[in-house]
Amino acid sequence: MSNELLISAEMSEADRLTIAAGPADGIGLMRRAGEAVAAEILKRYPAAAHVHVLCGPGNNGGDGYVVARILADSGVSTTIWASGAPRPESDAAFAAAECPIKPRPLSGFAAEPGSIVVDALYGAGLSKPLSGDAAKAVDTATALRLPVVAVDLPSGVSGTSGDILGRAFRAEVTVTFARKKPGHLLLPGRGQCGEIVLADIGIGDGIIAQLAVSTFENVPDLWLREFPVPAVDAHKYKRGHVGVFSGGPSATGAARLSAMAAARSGAGAVTVLSPPNAMQVNATHLTAIMLREAGSLEEVQEFLTARRPEALVFGPGLGPEPKVGNFALQLIKALADGARDEATASHASAIVLDADAITSLAHQPQALFEAAREPSAPVLVITPHEGEFGRLFPDIAGDKTLSKLAKARAAAVRANAVIVYKGADTVIAAPDGKAAINSNGAAWLATAGSGDVLSGIIAGLLAQGMPLFEGTCAAVWLHAEAGSRFGPGLIAEDLPLALVPVLRELFDARTAAQ
Numbered sequence: 001m002s003n004e005l006l007i008s009a010e011m012s013e014a015d016r017l018t019i020a021a022g023p024a025d026g027i028g029l030m031r032r033a034g035e036a037v038a039a040e041i042l043k044r045y046p047a048a049a050h051v052h053v054l055c056g057p058g059n060n061g062g063d064g065y066v067v068a069r070i071l072a073d074s075g076v077s078t079t080i081w082a083s084g085a086p087r088p089e090s091d092a093a094f095a096a097a098e099c100p101i102k103p104r105p106l107s108g109f110a111a112e113p114g115s116i117v118v119d120a121l122y123g124a125g126l127s128k129p130l131s132g133d134a135a136k137a138v139d140t141a142t143a144l145r146l147p148v149v150a151v152d153l154p155s156g157v158s159g160t161s162g163d164i165l166g167r168a169f170r171a172e173v174t175v176t177f178a179r180k181k182p183g184h185l186l187l188p189g190r191g192q193c194g195e196i197v198l199a200d201i202g203i204g205d206g207i208i209a210q211l212a213v214s215t216f217e218n219v220p221d222l223w224l225r226e227f228p229v230p231a232v233d234a235h236k237y238k239r240g241h242v243g244v245f246s247g248g249p250s251a252t253g254a255a256r257l258s259a260m261a262a263a264r265s266g267a268g269a270v271t272v273l274s275p276p277n278a279m280q281v282n283a284t285h286l287t288a289i290m291l292r293e294a295g296s297l298e299e300v301q302e303f304l305t306a307r308r309p310e311a312l313v314f315g316p317g318l319g320p321e322p323k324v325g326n327f328a329l330q331l332i333k334a335l336a337d338g339a340r341d342e343a344t345a346s347h348a349s350a351i352v353l354d355a356d357a358i359t360s361l362a363h364q365p366q367a368l369f370e371a372a373r374e375p376s377a378p379v380l381v382i383t384p385h386e387g388e389f390g391r392l393f394p395d396i397a398g399d400k401t402l403s404k405l406a407k408a409r410a411a412a413v414r415a416n417a418v419i420v421y422k423g424a425d426t427v428i429a430a431p432d433g434k435a436a437i438n439s440n441g442a443a444w445l446a447t448a449g450s451g452d453v454l455s456g457i458i459a460g461l462l463a464q465g466m467p468l469f470e471g472t473c474a475a476v477w478l479h480a481e482a483g484s485r486f487g488p489g490l491i492a493e494d495l496p497l498a499l500v501p502v503l504r505e506l507f508d509a510r511t512a513a514q
């Protein structure tokens with residue numbers, strides 16, 4: 001698997017463990033890193049008139065000296081612009097000594113149209129905002145619109161948070177080593193990386209496994225083995241039952257989008273739970289989806305006991321009023337009580353809290369967090385976008401020292417829930433610290449009702465027995481993949497059907513792997 005994302009301490013540890021295991025040493029890894037970058041440049045820019053390699057004082061710069069040496073050996077006209085000499089005896093100093101090109105000071109960096117820039121100023125060791133000559137170099141390359149190939153990370157992008165420190169290069173290609181870093185996927189860093197190439201420099205999977213990494217890129221490898229394949233003797237309730245709460249007569253569409261998405265994701269049965277005054281309008285619009293009147297907690301409990309849905313969606317279209325939050329709390333409590341009482345066993349094991357449920361619970365977040373900690377409480381998935389996250393977790397949202405990844409993790413621990421912190425770089429985080437960053441989304445998904453569909457997919461996959469974190473990650477990926485492939489013109493109604501070809505591919509991949 002190569003879906004792990006490494007922070008810089010983990011990358012250094014991987015480096016250390018690889019060197020300790022032998023036979024590679026530090027300069028050996030650096031040579032492989034530089035070779036990978038040089039190969040990419042020779043492949044992509046065979047007609048480049050000139051290559052300017054910008055080398056920093058650390059190991060990122062060391063990789064740059066290797067690149068410059070190989071390019072020069074290959075007959076490419078190459079200049080090195082260095083910001084300070086490498087520390088004596090360091091791997092970077094060895095790499096610089098092996099390179100026949102005499103470096104010029106970065107302060108004089110000038111380039112001509114048609115040339116290529118290799119950014120080997122700072123990588124994993126970036127520790128403060130880019131300033132002085134480095135910032136000027138960014139401005140020069142940007143003004144001339146020169147193609148930039150970044151070594152490991154575009155200088156100025158934090159590998160941990162994806163933040164831009166001061167200024168950053170906007171690369172056409174970024175070549176990184178062993179595994180991607182969170183900053184390659186989190187915004188705004190992702191936007192600076194261009195195409196990301198992952199190069200093998202001899203840090204084996206066994207070494208990565210020793211790191212016990214807890215952050216992943218959300219790709220099918222992460223959850224495919226848990227992806228549901230219906231049993232030969234499946235009947236509809238064996239394929240999972242989802243209940244979706246509907247809003248009032250003028251706000252029923254959101255629940256229907258969720259319900260349709262749950263059904264398309266493979267749940268065998270889906271029921272819309274409707275207030276009495278919305279029964280007529282829901283009935284007019286539902287065919288395969290079942291409908292049940294549930295205006296009170298008692299009626300909901302009757303449904304839970306009689307039909308035993310595995311997952312519920314609560315929030316889309318319900319309205320942001322405090323009474324919605326109160327109902328959510330009562331529901332969580334009722335499910336916790338029900339799960340303890342074998343006689344009623346009215347338990348749904350998962351609730352997806354979305355949209356208005358999140359906003360209404362922001363009036364009493366502590367009550368939610370306490371309810372989620374009750375023994376036997378159902379597992380919760382909370383799916384806030386930026387605004388909703390800020391309402392439910394204002395202090396975490398306002399903490400400028402935390403990345404989006406760290407914020408999602410902190411929220412998951414506090415709420416004892418899987419948090420889907422939505423956006424173009426959606427982060428999924430579980431209370432046990434596991435987290436994934438999604439990277440296959442597209443702007444087409446920013447359309448009304450898209451989030452309601454996502455909630456339905458999550459519930460649909462959880463109802464079919466996928467584990468909580470993996471099921472949620474799979475839903476986020478599926479939703480993004482369906483929307484990205486559909487492209488221009490996408491509206492939320494299209495998404496459930498757009499899931500079908502993606503599901504087919506996953507199903508085929510899953511069964512082929514069995």
Ligand SMILES: NC(=O)C1=CN([C@@H]2O[C@H](COP(=O)(O)OP(=O)(O)OC[C@H]3O[C@@H](n4cnc5c(N)ncnc54)[C@H](O)[C@@H]3O)[C@@H](O)[C@H]2O)[C@@H](O)CC1
Pocket residue numbers: 011012014015029030033056057058059060061062063121122123124125126127128129130131134151152153177201
């Ligand atoms: N497994 C690994 O860890 C490997 C790492 N390699 C390379 O090593 C890099 C990391 O090397 P380092 O840890 O030496 O870190 P860097 O080379 O990224 O930077 C470290 C140096 O830059 C200074 N610095 C940081 N930000 C600055 C700023 N904004 N302005 C001025 N000075 C600044 C630091 O004080 C330090 O001297 C990776 O990005 C990668 O390119 C590769 O050689 C291959 C193997």
Ligand SMILES: [K+]
Pocket residue numbers: 060119120121122123150151152153154155
């Ligand atoms: K760099």
